[in-house]
Amino acid sequence: MLARFRRNPLETIVLVVLLVLGIAGWMMSQNFRGDAGTWPGVIMIMMSVGALLVLGAQFLGPVDETAETPAATEMSGKVRIAINVAILVVYILAVTSVGLYASTAIYLFGHMLYLGIRPVWLAIATSVAVAAVLWMFFGYVLGISISNTLLF
Amino acid sequence: MTSLIDGLLIALEPANLLYAMAGAVLGIVFGSLPGVSATLGIALLVPLTFGFDPVPALIFLGAVYCGAIYGGSISAILLNVPGTPAAVATMIDGYEMTKQGRGGLALGLATIASMIGGQVSALVLLFAAPLVSAWALEIRSAEFFWIVLFAMSTVGAIGTGSPLKGLLAAIVGLAIGTIGAHPLTGEVRYTFGELALYEGVPVVSALVGLFSISQVLALAEGRGMEKQVEIPTVGRLWPGGALLWRLKKHLARSSLIGVFVGLIPGAGADIASFIGRSEAHRYAREPKRFGHGSEEAIVGAEAANNGVVGGSLIPMLTLGIPGNAVTAALLGGLLIHGLIPGPTLFQQAPDVLYPFIFSLFIANAMFALIAFGALRYIAKIVLVPQGVVAPVVAALAVVGAYSFRSIPFDIWIMFAMGIFGYILRRADFPLAPIILGLILGPLAESNLDRVQTLAGAADLSVMGFFMQRWITIILMVLTVATVAFSFWRDIRVRRVEDTRPEGPE
Amino acid sequence: MPLKSTMTAVATIALSATFAQAQDHANVELPGTIRVIVAYSAGGSSDTLARVTIPAWEAELEELTGQSVSTVIANMPGAGGEIGWTNLANAEPDGSTIGIINLPAVPIVGKARDAAYSPWIESFAPIGVNVIDPNVVMLANSSEYETLDEAIAAAKEDPGSVTVGADGPLSDDHVAMYQLQRATDAEFAFIPFSGTAPAMRAFLSGEVDIAIGNTFDYLTNEQGAKDAFVLRAERYDFIPDVPTIEEAMGVGPIPGGSTRGFAAPAGTPGDILAVYREALANAYADEEVVAEMREANITTVEPLIGEEFGAEMQSVDQLAEELIPLFRDGGYLDN
Numbered sequence: 001m002l003a004r005f006r007r008n009p010l011e012t013i014v015l016v017v018l019l020v021l022g023i024a025g026w027m028m029s030q031n032f033r034g035d036a037g038t039w040p041g042v043i044m045i046m047m048s049v050g051a052l053l054v055l056g057a058q059f060l061g062p063v064d065e066t067a068e069t070p071a072a073t074e075m076s077g078k079v080r081i082a083i084n085v086a087i088l089v090v091y092i093l094a095v096t097s098v099g100l101y102a103s104t105a106i107y108l109f110g111h112m113l114y115l116g117i118r119p120v121w122l123a124i125a126t127s128v129a130v131a132a133v134l135w136m137f138f139g140y141v142l143g144i145s146i147s148n149t150l151l152f
Numbered sequence: 153m154t155s156l157i158d159g160l161l162i163a164l165e166p167a168n169l170l171y172a173m174a175g176a177v178l179g180i181v182f183g184s185l186p187g188v189s190a191t192l193g194i195a196l197l198v199p200l201t202f203g204f205d206p207v208p209a210l211i212f213l214g215a216v217y218c219g220a221i222y223g224g225s226i227s228a229i230l231l232n233v234p235g236t237p238a239a240v241a242t243m244i245d246g247y248e249m250t251k252q253g254r255g256g257l258a259l260g261l262a263t264i265a266s267m268i269g270g271q272v273s274a275l276v277l278l279f280a281a282p283l284v285s286a287w288a289l290e291i292r293s294a295e296f297f298w299i300v301l302f303a304m305s306t307v308g309a310i311g312t313g314s315p316l317k318g319l320l321a322a323i324v325g326l327a328i329g330t331i332g333a334h335p336l337t338g339e340v341r342y343t344f345g346e347l348a349l350y351e352g353v354p355v356v357s358a359l360v361g362l363f364s365i366s367q368v369l370a371l372a373e374g375r376g377m378e379k380q381v382e383i384p385t386v387g388r389l390w391p392g393g394a395l396l397w398r399l400k401k402h403l404a405r406s407s408l409i410g411v412f413v414g415l416i417p418g419a420g421a422d423i424a425s426f427i428g429r430s431e432a433h434r435y436a437r438e439p440k441r442f443g444h445g446s447e448e449a450i451v452g453a454e455a456a457n458n459g460v461v462g463g464s465l466i467p468m469l470t471l472g473i474p475g476n477a478v479t480a481a482l483l484g485g486l487l488i489h490g491l492i493p494g495p496t497l498f499q500q501a502p503d504v505l506y507p508f509i510f511s512l513f514i515a516n517a518m519f520a521l522i523a524f525g526a527l528r529y530i531a532k533i534v535l536v537p538q539g540v541v542a543p544v545v546a547a548l549a550v551v552g553a554y555s556f557r558s559i560p561f562d563i564w565i566m567f568a569m570g571i572f573g574y575i576l577r578r579a580d581f582p583l584a585p586i587i588l589g590l591i592l593g594p595l596a597e598s599n600l601d602r603v604q605t606l607a608g609a610a611d612l613s614v615m616g617f618f619m620q621r622w623i624t625i626i627l628m629v630l631t632v633a634t635v636a637f638s639f640w641r642d643i644r645v646r647r648v649e650d651t652r653p654e655g656p657e
Numbered sequence: 658m659p660l661k662s663t664m665t666a667v668a669t670i671a672l673s674a675t676f677a678q679a680q681d682h683a684n685v686e687l688p689g690t691i692r693v694i695v696a697y698s699a700g701g702s703s704d705t706l707a708r709v710t711i712p713a714w715e716a717e718l719e720e721l722t723g724q725s726v727s728t729v730i731a732n733m734p735g736a737g738g739e740i741g742w743t744n745l746a747n748a749e750p751d752g753s754t755i756g757i758i759n760l761p762a763v764p765i766v767g768k769a770r771d772a773a774y775s776p777w778i779e780s781f782a783p784i785g786v787n788v789i790d791p792n793v794v795m796l797a798n799s800s801e802y803e804t805l806d807e808a809i810a811a812a813k814e815d816p817g818s819v820t821v822g823a824d825g826p827l828s829d830d831h832v833a834m835y836q837l838q839r840a841t842d843a844e845f846a847f848i849p850f851s852g853t854a855p856a857m858r859a860f861l862s863g864e865v866d867i868a869i870g871n872t873f874d875y876l877t878n879e880q881g882a883k884d885a886f887v888l889r890a891e892r893y894d895f896i897p898d899v900p901t902i903e904e905a906m907g908v909g910p911i912p913g914g915s916t917r918g919f920a921a922p923a924g925t926p927g928d929i930l931a932v933y934r935e936a937l938a939n940a941y942a943d944e945e946v947v948a949e950m951r952e953a954n955i956t957t958v959e960p961l962i963g964e965e966f967g968a969e970m971q972s973v974d975q976l977a978e979e980l981i982p983l984f985r986d987g988g989y990l991d992n
Binding site: 034 | 729988991
Binding site for chain 2: 037
């Protein structure tokens with residue numbers, strides 16, 4: 001009775017994680033005070049059951065042979081994603097230690113460079129300009145900054 | 153009546169005209185940038201409005217909404233790349249026309265159709281919203297609970313792609329929505345002691361992360377795969393009065409389709425444009441030309457997707473129920489100005505809402521003027537490399553997530569939602585239902601909790617309490633029927649080849 | 658020294674003002690920038706209060722000390738105010754941070770969740786207050802009861818059969834409901850809403866029998882109420898036609914309401930506190946500020962400065978302590 005699904009390994013992983021999270025969440029909901037656990041409990045069970053249904057459809061239902069296989073599952077693609085994620089993590093860590101606008105400027109330059117923006121002066125100019133505009137709107141006008149940081 | 157006239161006058165103030173213009177320009181820019189949808193555009197610009205007064209802030213964001221939905225058609229027509237998911241239906245015939253050297257005509261038609269769709273929808277909004285709002289004042293907790301449930305159920309029934317996965321995504325959103333204090337007792341749940349989560353996952357951070365960081369990674373993934381593109385020469389833009397007159401029925405029909413689709417929770421501009429195009433096909437003079445550069449197709453799709461704007465604002469403003477991801481982002485914009493969308497909003501803030509609604513007429517005229525005046529230059533925006541777009545989007549997301557509450561932890565919430573969103577996107581889950589679930593979950597729970605207490609005070613069971621009012625019963629039946637329809641559609645999807653190229657944004 | 662009558666309060670301000678003229682504040686070193694923490698988002702009533710009061714306060718500070726200072730209002734919403742108050746309590750006590758504390762929310766939230774600023778009374782040094790917005794109890798037109806007296810009698814007779822809608826849980830309205838329960842031996846069914854506006858909408862639509870709100874909730878929804886009384890020792894000048902609970906029911910007096918005052922983190926040097934208090938007293942006395950507050954619908958009372966506000970804090974703390982068992986029985990507390 002379910003739709004045709006392409007078999008995407010990532011999807012299977014996501015569904016299993018949702019299934020487990022649902023069960024864990026339901027178990028936690030049993031310890032909430034009074035009626036506070038009723039609604040989360042129901043939602044968590046629904047999430048597990050829903051994940052199970054889609055999983056079932058994935059393995060028991062017809063497979064769509066014509067569907068394109070998802071791209072970038074090869075190693076180089078995964079590494080590239082990991083590097084991009086790492087760049088973002090470093091940026092967010094820098095935001096709370098170095099400062100919001102300074103690290104934004106540096107991050108923009110670094111990420112643009114990594115993403116292949118050339119010539120270098122163009123990347124520098126763009127990052128400084130964008131960081132300056134952000135500082136104008138958020139730092140100068142709204143006074144938004146993160147306290148206890150090195151720069152600004 | 154005075155609030156209407158006041159609203160119009162405020163919307164016409166020079167400063168507010170400038171805000172509308174700035175919003176329309178930025179909307180066109182974001183909309184036409186492939187990879188930056190209307191939702192993402194608004195989500196990124198909401199924090200920018202922090203320093204504005206509520207009226208200019210809403211005027212600005214409303215204009216971004218109008219401009220972005222329209223702007224998506226520019227890259228669709230010129231480059232065969234949809235700037236927003238709502239432009240996919242325009243792309244087919246629009247790019248054909250560009251290849252035939254009639255790109256200018258396609259852009260001109262898209263502009264006029266978008267503007268007319270937008271004006272019709274703004275007109276409907278102006279008259280319908282106060283009426284719906286007056287009715288909504290009488291809504292009680294039991295009905296509200298079922299309205300929310302009905303909104304959730306339509307996600308599976310209407311969205312593109314697998315209905316079951318749409319519903320599952322909505323449930324994931326509901327699950328995220330259970331984080332934080334229990335509305336009835338204040339018991340804190342799933343926060344692991346993190347104070348920043350006591351009031352739940354902040355909508356703005358979640359929205360920004362889900363749509364921006366996931367998009368940044370998707371853009372970064374495509375590095376090196378970009379090909380050098382050139383903007384083709386387009387020729388004359390103005391389609392001429394005679395041609396427009398010939399297309400008047402398509403314009404009117406699609407505009408109303410847009411408004412209607414916008415009203416339905418779970419459906420957005422992308423779906424409206426497909427319906428608009430296929431209805432135009434059905435009544436077309438030359439249906440055979442569809443897919444080969446048909447003017448009727450472009451008008452049918454573009455009037456519909458901008459028609460959604462006004463329609464989708466009705467449930468958001470009057471009930472606090474965003475029907476799609478864009479209005480969810482706009483809802484965030486209202487919240488940061490202390491305006492809580494819902495039945496009382498029209499009573500509390502008519503001085504904000506009427507100027508906002510009138511400004512939509514202005515914004516729609518504005519983007520058309522800008523398009524006819526400067527499209528040649530604006531179109532160059534589609535040439536900005538993804539290597540620039542992606543980091544800038546990420547930086548806006550980080551600063552935006554922080555500025556909402558000035559809590560550094562919010563940046564991490566945003567980032568986590570982004571990674572989660574990216575994984576879900578790669579696993580072919582739609583993201584919009586997650587945001588709807590996150591916003592609507594707490595609404596559903598608090599109303600159900602109230603119903604329980606009220607039923608207890610009246611010595612009734614919860615079910616017995618629901619059965620007291622007709623409107624509740626009707627809503628219950630509708631919801632059950634919609635869920636049943638989703639399952640039926642799931643079976644049908646299996647049989648019929650789904651030709652829609654993309655999921656909802 | 659417990660100060661209750663407003664007459665004494667006025668006298669004390671006048672006194673402190675004359676006293677201050679004699680005192681020289683020029684050698685008190687103020688921080689260049691003073692951060693004012695508001696535990697709610699921009700646009701709310703606490704935020705409005707800060708934005709009206711603080712510029713005048715800044716000007717008074719400069720006049721008193723001859724030093725130039727700048728103030729920044731920092732909105733830190735979240736966790737029902739807990740984030741903002743925790744930040745205020747933990748801030749460096751050197752005068753560079755002050756904030757608005759909201760009573761009874763600070764102690765109630767603190768006790769309910771064992772907040773990081775507990776015990777609150779030792780975490781905040783009072784500066785001053787001029788907003789005590791009294792609670793108003795209203796009976797809906799559509800209710801089957803004719804008067805509040807009748808509704809409360811019914812809630813006594815059949816506990817949990819009469820519904821009370823209000824902002825909540827753990828709000829000042831919720832506290833007021835428990836004050837009412839304690840005074841009348843009634844037991845209501847509490848229907849919490851996320852904010853006063855939805856609660857008042859439910860009240861107008863007839864979903865609940867009774868609503869508890871504050872002054873302006875009554876003023877804007879008067880037409881939907883067939884009976885009302887105010888939780889205050891005397892009638893309130895903003896709503897002079899609303900009787901006190903004592904007049905209406907013969908119980909009380911029960912003072913209940915939402916208090917928004919300024920405080921510094923405990924440990925802030927005494928000389929700085931003295932300047933801050935005097936500057937606030939002067940700002941509260943400024944006619945332009947008073948007019949602006951009226952304009953912004955801020956429900957002012959005679960100001961309580963310094964230790965007078967401290968006494969008010971003590972009495973709210975005692976009330977919170979007394980009501981905690983009721984919150985516990987209602988299922989609102991962990992322990």
